[in-house]
Amino acid sequence: xxxxxxxxxxxxxxxxxxxxxxxxxxxxxxxxxxxxxxxxxxxxxxxxxxxxxxxxxxxxxxxxxxxxxxxxxxxxxxxxxxxxxxxxxxxxxxxxxxxxxxxxxxxxxxxxxxxxxxxxxxxxxxxxxxxxxxxxxxxxxxxxxxxxxxxxxxxxxxxxxxxxxxxxxxxxxxxxxxxxxxxxxxxxxxxxxxxxxxxxxxxxxxxxxxxxxxxxxxxxxxxxxxxxxxxxxxxxxxxxxxxxxxxxxxxxxxxxxxxxxxxxxxxxxxxxxxxxxxxxxxxxxxxxxxxxxxxxxxxxxxxxxxxxxxxxxxxxxxxxxxxxxxxxxxxxxxxxxxxxxxxxxxxxxxxxxxxxxxxxxxxxxxxxxxxxxxxxxxxxxxxxxxxxxxxxxxxxxxxxxxxxxxxxxxxxxxxxxxxxxxxxxxxxxxxxxxxxxxxxxxxxxxxxxxxxxxxxxxxxxxxxxxxxxxxxxxxxxxxxxxxxxxxxxxxxxxxxxxxxxxxxxxxxxxxxxxxxxxxxxxxxxxxxxxxxxxxxxxxxxxxxxxxxxxxxxxxxxxxxxxxxxxxxxxxxxxxxxxxxxxxxxxxxxxxxxxxxxxxxxxxxxxxxxxxxxxxxxxxxxxxxxxxxxxxxxxxxxxxxxx
RNA sequence: GCCGCUGUAGCUCAGUGGUAGAGCGCGUCAUUGGUAAUGACGAGGCCGGAAGUUCAAUUCUUCCCAGCGGCACCA
Numbered sequence: 001x002x003x004x005x006x007x008x009x010x011x012x013x014x015x016x017x018x019x020x021x022x023x024x025x026x027x028x029x030x031x032x033x034x035x036x037x038x039x040x041x042x043x044x045x046x047x048x049x050x051x052x053x054x055x056x057x058x059x060x061x062x063x064x065x066x067x068x069x070x071x072x073x074x075x076x077x078x079x080x081x082x083x084x085x086x087x088x089x090x091x092x093x094x095x096x097x098x099x100x101x102x103x104x105x106x107x108x109x110x111x112x113x114x115x116x117x118x119x120x121x122x123x124x125x126x127x128x129x130x131x132x133x134x135x136x137x138x139x140x141x142x143x144x145x146x147x148x149x150x151x152x153x154x155x156x157x158x159x160x161x162x163x164x165x166x167x168x169x170x171x172x173x174x175x176x177x178x179x180x181x182x183x184x185x186x187x188x189x190x191x192x193x194x195x196x197x198x199x200x201x202x203x204x205x206x207x208x209x210x211x212x213x214x215x216x217x218x219x220x221x222x223x224x225x226x227x228x229x230x231x232x233x234x235x236x237x238x239x240x241x242x243x244x245x246x247x248x249x250x251x252x253x254x255x256x257x258x259x260x261x262x263x264x265x266x267x268x269x270x271x272x273x274x275x276x277x278x279x280x281x282x283x284x285x286x287x288x289x290x291x292x293x294x295x296x297x298x299x300x301x302x303x304x305x306x307x308x309x310x311x312x313x314x315x316x317x318x319x320x321x322x323x324x325x326x327x328x329x330x331x332x333x334x335x336x337x338x339x340x341x342x343x344x345x346x347x348x349x350x351x352x353x354x355x356x357x358x359x360x361x362x363x364x365x366x367x368x369x370x371x372x373x374x375x376x377x378x379x380x381x382x383x384x385x386x387x388x389x390x391x392x393x394x395x396x397x398x399x400x401x402x403x404x405x406x407x408x409x410x411x412x413x414x415x416x417x418x419x420x421x422x423x424x425x426x427x428x429x430x431x432x433x434x435x436x437x438x439x440x441x442x443x444x445x446x447x448x449x450x451x452x453x454x455x456x457x458x459x460x461x462x463x464x465x466x467x468x469x470x471x472x473x474x475x476x477x478x479x480x481x482x483x484x485x486x487x488x489x490x491x492x493x494x495x496x497x498x499x500x501x502x503x504x505x506x507x508x509x510x511x512x513x514x515x516x517x518x519x520x521x522x523x524x525x526x527x528x529x530x531x532x533x534x535x536x537x538x539x540x541x542x543x544x545x546x547x548x549x550x551x552x553x554x555x556x557x558x559x560x561x562x563x564x565x566x567x568x569x570x571x572x573x574x575x576x577x578x579x580x581x582x583x584x585x586x587x588x589x590x591x592x593x594x595x596x597x598x599x600x601x602x603x604x605x606x607x608x609x610x611x612x613x614x615x616x617x618x619x620x621x622x623x624x625x626x627x628x629x630x631x632x633x634x635x636x637x638x639x640x641x642x
Numbered sequence: 643g644c645c646g647c648u649g650u651a652g653c654u655c656a657g658u659g660g661u662a663g664a665g666c667g668c669g670u671c672a673u674u675g676g677u678a679a680u681g682a683c684g685a686g687g688c689c690g691g692a693a694g695u696u697c698a699a700u701u702c703u704u705c706c707c708a709g710c711g712g713c714a715c716c717a
Contacts, residue, residue, distance in 0.1 A: 117646095203711095204711060206645070208712070214644070219645090221712070254653085265707085551676055580679095586678055587677090599677065
C-alpha cells in the first residue's frame with residue numbers, strides 16, 4: 001500500500017486520499033453546503049473533531065446540526081463558551097467541569113462570591129460575543145504529568161486534580177478556543193460560531209459539591225439550556241411554563257386539596273377535597289389487595305426504641321427518626337412498618353401451609369428528612385405507605401414477584417401510567433448475608449422481572465443492605481423522577497427479629513421477607529397524579545363529580561331535588577344556587593376542574609331533564625334526569641368496578 | 643444538612659426609613675340571566691419570628707424559621 005486512505009460514507013460511496021485527511025477536507029470535497037453544516041465526523045463509530053486527521057481506512061459519516069448527536073455536542077460547547085465567558089469576566093474563578101445534560105448543560109466554578117441572577121445576563125452577553133468572534137476550537141494532546149503542571153501553573157487546581165486522577169501515561173486531550181483551554185474528551189464544534197446566538201439561555205445558579213461529595217467544598221453551578229434553533233429553544237421554554245402550571249403544589253392550593261404550614265414542615269394537612277381523592281385511592285387499593293390475597297393489619301405509631309435496636313434501624317437511621325420520652329422509655333415514631341409486621345407474624349406459630357403470608361398496612365410513617373429535601377407532597381416527613389410484607393419460603397420469591405408486578409402494572413394502568421421506569425438494584429458493597437444467598441435472591445428477582453416483559457435498567461450496587469430490589473419510577477410534570485413502587489427481597493430482618501415457621505419436616509425455618517409497595521406513599525403518588533392529570537381528575541377520583549345549577553333562581557327547588565337524588569345514589573355532587581349568571585358559574589366550575597356540570601333551566605324543570613356540560617368540551621347534551629344519573633353513576637365507578 | 647434566592651390581605655403580586663396598596667376571592671345589596679367574568683358598596687394586614695441601628699424600621703443589619711431552585715440525602 002502506498003499510504004492511501006479510503007473513507008467509506010454511509011451511502012456506500014468511497015473516497016480515497018493519498019494521505020491523512022481531516023473531516024473538514026472530506027466535507028468540503030463533498031460539497032460547500034455540507035462543509036458549512038458539518039459539526040463533527042463519525043469515524044469507526046466514534047465521534048471525532050472535524051480538524052482531527054484520519055490516518056486509517058475507516059467508515060465515516062459527517063454529522064450536521066440536524067443529527068441528534070449534534071445536540072449533545074452543541075450543549076457541551078455551550079458549556080465551554082460559558083466557562084470562557086466567566087473566565088474573561090471574573091479572572092478569579094477556577095473552572096472545574098461542565099457537561100451536557102438533558103435539555104442543556106451546566107458548568108461548575110470555584111469562586112468565593114456566588115453568582116447572582118444579574119451576573120447571568122452579563123455572562124450571557126459575553127457568550128454571544130464569543131460566538132460572534134467565531135473562535136476556532138482546536139484539539140491537542142499532552143502527556144498527563146505535563147498537563148497537571150500546566151494547569152497548576154495556570155492556578156487551575158481543580159483541573160489539575162482531575163487530570164492527576166487519570167491513569168499515568170495516558171494522553172490527555174485539551175481543547176482551546178481563544179484564550180480558553182480546557183481538559184476535555186471532546187469532540188467539539190469546529191468553532192464557537194456554530195452555536196446560534198439565540199439558541200441558548202442561562203437558566204439558574206445553584207450550589208453543587210465538588211465531585212458530588214457533601215464533604216467537599218461547594219462550587220457555583222450555572223445551568224443553561226441550548227438548542228439547534230431559536231424555535232426549539234422557545235418551544236422548550238414554553239414546555240417549562242406549561243409544566244409549571246401543572247405543579248401539584250400550585251394546583252393543590254388552587255383546588256384546595258391540602259396545605260402545609262411552618263408548624264409542621266413537610267407534613268401535609270389534607271383538606272376535604274384532597275382527602276376525598278385519598279380515600280378513593282385507599283378504597284381502590286384495599287380492593288386490589290383483597291383480590292391478590294393480602295390481609296390488612298394495623299400496627300402502632302409509637303414503638304419502644306428497643307424494637308428499632310433489634311431490627312437494626314436505630315443504628316443506621318436514628319438521625320431520621322422522631323423520638324419521644326415517656327415512662328422513662330424512649331419511643332420512636334415508626335419510620336417504616338416492617339418490624340411491626342414481623343411482630344404480627346411472630347404471634348403464635350406459623351405453618352409452612354400458611355405461606356406465603358401477605359400482611360398489608362396503610363402504615364402511617366414519620367421520617368425526619370433533611371430540610372433541603374422537602375418538596376411538596378413528593379418528599380414529606382409524614383406519609384402513609386401502601387405497605388405490605390410477604391413472608392414466604394425462598395422458592396416462593398419468584399412467583400410472588402411475578403404476581404406483584406402484575407398487580408402493580410394493573411394498578412398503574414388504572415391510573416393512566418403506561419410507562420414505568422424499572423430499576424434493578426443489585427448487591428451493594430456493604431451488605432449482610434452470604435454471596436450464595438445473594439446469588440439466589442438476585443436470580444429469583446431477575447427471572448421474575450424478565451417474566452413480566454418489563455424493560456428495566458440496572459442500578460448496580462444500589463440494593464438494600466439486606467437484599468436486591470426493584471424500583472418502579474414515575475415522572476412528574478417537570479421531568480423529575482420519583483420512586484413509587486418497590487419490591488425488596490430481605491433475608492436479614494427475619495433473622496434479626498427471629499421470625500420462623502414450621503416446615504413440612506416439622507423443623508423451624510426462617511421465612512424470607514418481601515417488602516413491597518405500589519403507590520409508595522399516598523402523598524407522593526397523589527402529587528404525581530395531580531401533575532399527570534393537570535388537576536383534571538377522572539370521574540372516579542374527582543373530589544366533586546358534578547355541580548348542579550339553575551339558570552335562574554326559579555329552578556332552585558328542582559336543583560335541590562336533583563342534588564338530593566344524586567347524593568342518595570352516592571355521587572359526589574354539589575349545587576350552586578348563587579344568583580350569578582350561567583356564564584359566570586360555568587366559568588368558575590370549569591376553572592375548579594369539576595368534570596361535569598348539570599344545568600337546569602325552565603325547560604329542564606318541565607321535562608325533568610338536565611343539560612350536561614363536560615369539562616374540556618363546549619358541547620351540551622340534554623338527558624332525562626334518571627338516565628343521566630344512571631349513566632353518571634356507572635361512569636363514576638373505579639376502573640376495577642366497571 | 644450545604645449554596646443561592648424569597649417571605650406584604652385567603653390567593654397572585656406592587657410599594658415605602660415616617661406603621662400600607664392593586665386584581666382576584668370573600669361579605670352585603672341590586673340584578674333573574676341558556677353555557678368561560680353583571681354592577682355597586684364593604685370587610686380583611688403585628689408587612690414570617692427575634693434582636694440590633696435609628697427620634698422613627700414593613701423598609702437597613704444580624705440571627706432564627708419556612709418556602710423556592712439546585713447539590714447532598716431518600717433506609
